[in-house]
Amino acid sequence: MNKSEYMKIYRNTYKGxxxxxxxxxxxxxxxxxxxxxxxxxxxxxxxxxxCGCRLNTDYKTRKCCDxxxxxxxxxxxxxxxxxxxxIRDVYTTIDIYLAMKTKTKNEPDLLL
Numbered sequence: 001m002n003k004s005e006y007m008k009i010y011r012n013t014y015k016g017x018x019x020x021x022x023x024x025x026x027x028x029x030x031x032x033x034x035x036x037x038x039x040x041x042x043x044x045x046x047x048x049x050x051c052g053c054r055l056n057t058d059y060k061t062r063k064c065c066d067x068x069x070x071x072x073x074x075x076x077x078x079x080x081x082x083x084x085x086x087i088r089d090v091y092t093t094i095d096i097y098l099a100m101k102t103k104t105k106n107e108p109d110l111l112l
Contacts, residue, residue: 050079
């Protein structure tokens with residue numbers, strides 16, 4: 001078996017798909033302290049963190065790992081969104097929504 005045949009088989013394994021996804025994230029500028037954990041969260045998420053639609057393989061509702069392009073020295077993942085929400089120009093709205101979703105009762109209200 002030559003390298004090309006091996007890579008074709010490897011790409012269809014769990015480890016191969018995971019490796020490709022993490023590589024794509026890194027190339028896109030997604031930073032996270034543990035990519036294994038991020039991959040597990042990504043794979044387990046079945047609803048958009050913003051609009052709540054069911055995520056699947058359709059173009060508009062496919063999963064996207066949303067991140068803040070302005071952060072380049074720390075974790076910059078904001079959530080797992082559908083493609084439609086990910087390409088919207090509503091990043092401030094998404095940031096506020098995700099902050100409210102994860103807010104604890106002891107924190108002050110962010111929308112004041």
